[in-house]
Amino acid sequence: MRRFEKASDVIVLEFSAFSSARGLYIAKALSRARLSASLLTTRSVYIKRGVLKQDGIIRYLSTRCSQKLYSRLIGRLMYYVLFTLEATLRLFKYRPAVVYARNVFAALAAVAYKVLAPSTRVVLEISDLWPEAIAYLDAPPIFKSMLVKIGQLVNSGVYKHVDSLVAHNGVLASFIERRARRRVRVLLGAVDLSKFRVMSVEEAEKGSGIVKRGFTILYAGLLGPFQNPLVIVEAARRLRGSGVVFMVVGTGPYRRVMERVAREEGLDLVLVDPQPHDRMPYIYNLADVCLMTYAETRFLSMGLPKKVVEYSACGKPILCVSPPCVASLLCEEWGAGIRVDPSDVEGFVKVILKLKCDERLRTRMGLNARRMAEALFSPRRILEVVVKSVKRE
Structure with a gap:
C-alpha cells in the first residue's frame, strides 16, 4: 500500500x-x-x-x-x-x-x-x-x-x-x-468486530467483573444535558419492583443527581464509573437491551454516537429514546431497535416491558443489529x- x-x-x-x-x-x-x-x-x-x-x-x-x-x-x-x-x-x-x-x-x-x-x-x-x-x-x-x-x-x-x-x-x-x-x-x-461481538453472560461477567442481575437495560456514555439521562431515572421510578435493572456506565454533570435519587428512592439503577475501552465489550454483553438517549434538540438529528455502533456490534437490541436522528433511523431501517420520543416516558416504559416479555423479538433485533454493524461499521x-x-x- x-x-x-x-x-x-x-x-x-x-x-x-x-x-x-x-x-x-x-x-x-x-x-x-x-x-x-x-x-x-x-x-x-x-x-x-x-x-x-x-x-x-x-x-x-x-x-x-x-x-x-x-x-x-x-x-x-x-x-x-x-x-x-x-x-x-x-x-x-x-x-x-x-x-x-x-x-x-x-x-x-x-x-x-x-x-x-x-x-x-x-x-x-x-x-x-x-x-x-x-x-x-x-x-x-x-x-x-x-x-x-x-x-x-x-x-x-x-x-x-x-x-x-x-x-x-x-x-x-x-x-x-x-x-x-x-x-x-x-x-x-x-468498530473492531472481532472484539465487539456476541458473548455469553458467563464470559461477559468474567471479563467485566460485574454480576448481571435482573433484566438489564444498559446505557453507556456521557451524562450531560444533550444526552437527557434523567429520563432513565423517570423510567426506573415507574419500573421499580418489576425486575428491570438500569445499568449506567459513565459520568457527567447529571451523575450525582442520578446517584442521589437512586439511593434515596431505592431505584434499581446502578451507576458504574467509566471503564477502559477494552472492557466495554464485556459490559455491553451484560445487557438485555442497550439504550441511547437524546434531548429534544434539533441539531442532534445528525447524531450517530459511538455507543450505537458498539451496541450493534455486540448484537444488542437498541432502544432510542430520542427525536428522529441518524442513529434511530438506522436502527429502524435495519430492524435493530425501536425509537420513542424523549417526552414519552410511558411509551419508554411500555417498550421496555414489551421487550422483557418477548425474547424472540429481542433475538431478532439483536441479529439485525449485528448484521447492521457488519455491513456499515x-x-x-x-x-x-x-x-x-x-x-x-
Whole structure:
C-alpha cells in the first residue's frame, strides 16, 4: 500500500474525553496497510488516571484535564487551546506526511504545522455541529452568541485550509457541504468486530467483573444535558419492583443527581464509573437491551454516537429514546431497535416491558443489529475513505 505521495507516515490526532476508540481503529487500519500510522491523543478526562490504554501505536500528549474544570464551558475551551498548542509542537517533532484531525482543534494544530510543511495532507473529520451546540449550554446568552460566532469563523477558516473533509454520516456531510461549499466524504462509525461481538453472560461477567442481575437495560456514555439521562431515572421510578435493572456506565454533570435519587428512592439503577475501552465489550454483553438517549434538540438529528455502533456490534437490541436522528433511523431501517420520543416516558416504559416479555423479538433485533454493524461499521472502509481523502483533488 504506497499510494501516499510522501513518506507513509500518518498521525491520527484527537482530543479524547473517554478512552480512544474510533481514532485507534483508524490508526490500526492504516497500520495494517503497511503505513507507519500512530494515534496522538490526550489522556482520558473521565477514565481514572492510573488506567492508560497500552498500545504500541498510541502516543499521549501531556495535557491533563480536571473533570471539574472540563465540565465548565470556559474550562473546556481552555483545555482545547492547550491541546491545540501542544499538538502543534508534537507535529513539528514527528513530521508526519498526513494528519487525520478528529476535530476542529486538532485541525488547527495540523494547519499550523502545514504552514511550514506545505506538502503535508490534512484531513478533518467532523462528528457534530460545533460550535452550534454551545447555544444549548447553560451560560449567559451574550457569551454563548459570541462564542458561536467565533467558532463559525474558526470553522470557515479551517475548512478552507484542510485538504479534505470527512463526516460521520450522510446527513451531516450534506449539511457541511452546503456550509463549506466543497465535497465531504462519509465515514460511518468503525468498530473492531472481532472484539465487539456476541458473548455469553458467563464470559461477559468474567471479563467485566460485574454480576448481571435482573433484566438489564444498559446505557453507556456521557451524562450531560444533550444526552437527557434523567429520563432513565423517570423510567426506573415507574419500573421499580418489576425486575428491570438500569445499568449506567459513565459520568457527567447529571451523575450525582442520578446517584442521589437512586439511593434515596431505592431505584434499581446502578451507576458504574467509566471503564477502559477494552472492557466495554464485556459490559455491553451484560445487557438485555442497550439504550441511547437524546434531548429534544434539533441539531442532534445528525447524531450517530459511538455507543450505537458498539451496541450493534455486540448484537444488542437498541432502544432510542430520542427525536428522529441518524442513529434511530438506522436502527429502524435495519430492524435493530425501536425509537420513542424523549417526552414519552410511558411509551419508554411500555417498550421496555414489551421487550422483557418477548425474547424472540429481542433475538431478532439483536441479529439485525449485528448484521447492521457488519455491513456499515467494518474497519475495512476506513482505508478506502482515508486514501481517497488524502489524494490531491
